[in-house]
Amino acid sequence: MTTSDHPGHAPSGTDVVLEARGVTKHFPLRRTARDLVARRRRSVHAVDDVSLRLRRGTVTALVGESGSGKSTVARLLAQLHPLTSGEIRLGGEPAVAGRGRSFRRYVRRVQLIFQDPFASLNPVHTVRYHLTRALKIHGRAGSGETELEQNLADLLNRVQLTPPQQFLDKFPHELSGGQRQRVAIARALGADPQVLLADEPVSMLDVSIRLGVLNLLRDLKERLHLAILYITHDIASARYFADTTLVMYAGRIVEGGDSERVTQHPAHPYTQLLIASAPDPDRVVAEEDQEETGTGEPPSLITPPAGCRFHPRCPKAMERCRTEPPPRFDLSDGQWAACWLYDGAAANGTEPVADPATAKEATR
Amino acid sequence: MSAEPVLTISGLNVDYGTDAGAVHALRDIDLTLNRGEVLGLAGESGSGKSTLAYAVTRLLSPPGVITGGEVHYHRPGGDRVDILSLAPRRLRAFRWQELSIVFQGAMNSLNPVHTVHSQLTDVLAAHRPELRKRQRTERAVELLGLVGISADRLAAYPHQLSGGMRQRVMIAMALALEPEIVIMDEPTTALDVVMQRQILRRLVQLRRQLDFSVVFITHDISLLIEFSDRIAIMYGGRIVEQAGAAEIYRDPRHPYSDGLLHSFPALHGPRRELTGIPGSPPHLSAMPTGCAFHPRCGKAFDPCAGRVPLLAPPADGPGRAVACHLHS
Numbered sequence: 206m207t208t209s210d211h212p213g214h215a216p217s218g219t220d221v222v223l224e225a226r227g228v229t230k231h232f233p234l235r236r237t238a239r240d241l242v243a244r245r246r247r248s249v250h251a252v253d254d255v256s257l258r259l260r261r262g263t264v265t266a267l268v269g270e271s272g273s274g275k276s277t278v279a280r281l282l283a284q285l286h287p288l289t290s291g292e293i294r295l296g297g298e299p300a301v302a303g304r305g306r307s308f309r310r311y312v313r314r315v316q317l318i319f320q321d322p323f324a325s326l327n328p329v330h331t332v333r334y335h336l337t338r339a340l341k342i343h344g345r346a347g348s349g350e351t352e353l354e355q356n357l358a359d360l361l362n363r364v365q366l367t368p369p370q371q372f373l374d375k376f377p378h379e380l381s382g383g384q385r386q387r388v389a390i391a392r393a394l395g396a397d398p399q400v401l402l403a404d405e406p407v408s409m410l411d412v413s414i415r416l417g418v419l420n421l422l423r424d425l426k427e428r429l430h431l432a433i434l435y436i437t438h439d440i441a442s443a444r445y446f447a448d449t450t451l452v453m454y455a456g457r458i459v460e461g462g463d464s465e466r467v468t469q470h471p472a473h474p475y476t477q478l479l480i481a482s483a484p485d486p487d488r489v490v491a492e493e494d495q496e497e498t499g500t501g502e503p504p505s506l507i508t509p510p511a512g513c514r515f516h517p518r519c520p521k522a523m524e525r526c527r528t529e530p531p532p533r534f535d536l537s538d539g540q541w542a543a544c545w546l547y548d549g550a551a552a553n554g555t556e557p558v559a560d561p562a563t564a565k566e567a568t569r
Numbered sequence: 570m571s572a573e574p575v576l577t578i579s580g581l582n583v584d585y586g587t588d589a590g591a592v593h594a595l596r597d598i599d600l601t602l603n604r605g606e607v608l609g610l611a612g613e614s615g616s617g618k619s620t621l622a623y624a625v626t627r628l629l630s631p632p633g634v635i636t637g638g639e640v641h642y643h644r645p646g647g648d649r650v651d652i653l654s655l656a657p658r659r660l661r662a663f664r665w666q667e668l669s670i671v672f673q674g675a676m677n678s679l680n681p682v683h684t685v686h687s688q689l690t691d692v693l694a695a696h697r698p699e700l701r702k703r704q705r706t707e708r709a710v711e712l713l714g715l716v717g718i719s720a721d722r723l724a725a726y727p728h729q730l731s732g733g734m735r736q737r738v739m740i741a742m743a744l745a746l747e748p749e750i751v752i753m754d755e756p757t758t759a760l761d762v763v764m765q766r767q768i769l770r771r772l773v774q775l776r777r778q779l780d781f782s783v784v785f786i787t788h789d790i791s792l793l794i795e796f797s798d799r800i801a802i803m804y805g806g807r808i809v810e811q812a813g814a815a816e817i818y819r820d821p822r823h824p825y826s827d828g829l830l831h832s833f834p835a836l837h838g839p840r841r842e843l844t845g846i847p848g849s850p851p852h853l854s855a856m857p858t859g860c861a862f863h864p865r866c867g868k869a870f871d872p873c874a875g876r877v878p879l880l881a882p883p884a885d886g887p888g889r890a891v892a893c894h895l896h897s
Contacts, residue, residue, distance in 0.1 A: 270761035270762070271761055381850075382849070384849070411613040411614055411788070411850055412613055412788050412789070412790070412829060412833070413613060413828060413845060413849075413850065413865075414845070414849050415845070416832050416843050416845030417845050417847070420845070438761065438762070439834075441833070441834045441836040442834050444834060444836060444840075445843060446834070465840075469837075478763060479762065480836060482763040482766040484765075484789060484792040484794075484795055485791065485795060485835075485837060486791050486794035486795055487838060502731055502733060502764070
């Protein structure tokens with residue numbers, strides 16, 4: 206759920222392109238002798254009960270620390286792993302990609318961009334090869350040499366690698382990091398997708414060129430009406446770049462809403478910790494005099510804590526947090542948080558919409 | 570703060586390679602670290618910031634060569650030590666004892682087959698041979714306590730610790746002999762923001778407690794502004810601007826500093842327009858003539874492509890320095 210309407214009764218609107226409903230992924234661990242004796246099967250609870258919607262022409266940011274499961278969400282949405290449970294819907298239809306042709310049909314509409322453009326391009330092939338292959342696989346190469354040439358030039362123009370002739374016959378090592386990432390984006394656009402899943406697209410790039418790539422993605426969103434999932438650990442860039450922001454912690458989404466709202470008025474204690482920890486040149490209080498923002502580390506996902514997964518670190522944890530996982534509670538302006546603090550009247554200054562039935566429904 | 574220097578670098582030049590194909594990684598670096606301050610060193614990949622750290626500690630391995638310049642360490646008493654001409658034995662004593670370094674990526678710096686205990690006491694055994702075994706262990710416990718790790722982790726191997734704990738063990742190790750200077754090369758880049766803040770907060774407390782000076786190297790300028798007293802910004806192997814952290818933030822003089830500051834989205838306050846910097850950082854083997862930044866600079870004019878601007882105080886700002894023709 207990424208925008209203001211309530212998931213309980215809102216049908217998948219026409220602008221929702223890709224939707225995850227209660228998506229869960231557990232990676233089984235190899236069983237050790239001790240596991241066999243104890244007759245148990247252990248698994249990593251990488252993603253639990255994640256629901257989100259990607260809309261045409263919007264950027265949705267998924268923010269979390271490393272190990273929070275945000276990359277796994279991208280891979281699940283790209284159908285690179287089978288789901289443990291839950292459902293992924295593309296254009297309102299349940300989508301199970303499987304293999305071969307049906308997978309290809311799916312990836313034509315949903316494309317993934319990886320973090321490391323140094324690894325995602327084949328070093329022995331030119332830009333022309335990478336892009337031609339994408340076009341051919343997705344049947345968009347056109348008929349004849351000139352049409353292909355035109356399509357290649359269009360792709361490079363779209364990612365602002367101009368003039369295209371200058372880049373087509375280059376090898377990846379001849380390009381800078383930013384240019385490589387642009388080629389990777391052009392390759393994704395070769396499928397003419399509706400959804401781009403960008404997994405930390407700028408974190409490997411130099412600081413001064415990150416912004417150019419982010420601006421490019423925003424520009425593509427506007428011109429091609431793409432639905433973009435922007436996965437990042439940098440919540441400040443989510444504020445700048447995304448329309449809506451979701452915050453993930455230990456495999457669950459804990460808060461969501463309009464980016465400005467979530468970053469300026471974080472509701473969930475974890476989001477508050479994340480924002481208090483981000484570097485901020487405007488911070489006026491001297492470091493030593495600040496109150497402790499929080500300690501501890503994310504929990505093991507093999508044996509995640511019962512109840513709210515943040516409760517062992519949470520300064521506001523209550524008895525209930527240790528046993529019952531909190532559902533989503535809607536706050537004002539389309540913001541929501543999965544935190545018992547906002548249960549009913551406890552929500553201060555915001556309208557509680559804590560109808561437990563719909564709230565429960567929302568997390569399903 | 571009294572501006573008493575503890576480390577002075579002057580005219581330092583470093584090349585990679587010695588033949589005709591040598592690239593100049595550092596050129597004419599002048600930099601002073603004052604006692605008790607945190608000096609931030611910012612720059613992108615290839616700007617030479619890590620090379621500087623390695624050159625100053627004489628850890629630069631071939632093909633890196635120091636081709637010129639001087640590095641002096643000033644003892645608290647006042648006598649100067651020329652680091653670049655120290656004999657190997659003196660150098661070994663100097664390193665870690667007076668100047669220690671925390672490397673980027675603690676996972677690679679700790680030995681995976683030794684426990685934290687053996688690695689911490691190893692430092693002490695090498696530099697403080699007079700200590701008994703029990704005293705070494707006591708000191709190791711004390712050091713772990715400094716960085717907020719409980720004593721029961723002494724027996725742990727690095728893989729049993731989280732990334733944040735490993736990084737804190739590295740910091741503890743760097744502080745083992747109470748050095749005057751700690752160089753930190755991207756100490757928290759591999760960590761999450763929450764852990765990053767915990768570690769840096771601890772470091773700030775320790776610095777106050779133990780009174781050492783820090784050279785803090787990172788590409789994250791918003792982090793530097795918050796944590797350092799003074800900042801030097803590097804580009805293409807040279808320092809292009811040097812000033813107090815607040816001055817750089819409020820009033821950057823070099824167009825590159827300005828561009829860097831406008832590349833970071835702000836978390837609070839009004840949403841500023843972000844401009845970024847066009848183009849990408851130069852490669853060392855193809856450094857532009859004149860000012861290395863001029864091909865990406867919006868304010869470049871005639872002399873920029875021809876002459877290298879010198880790092881000098883601008884007319885209206887003593888106490889800071891900028892290398893830009895706009896200000897000379």
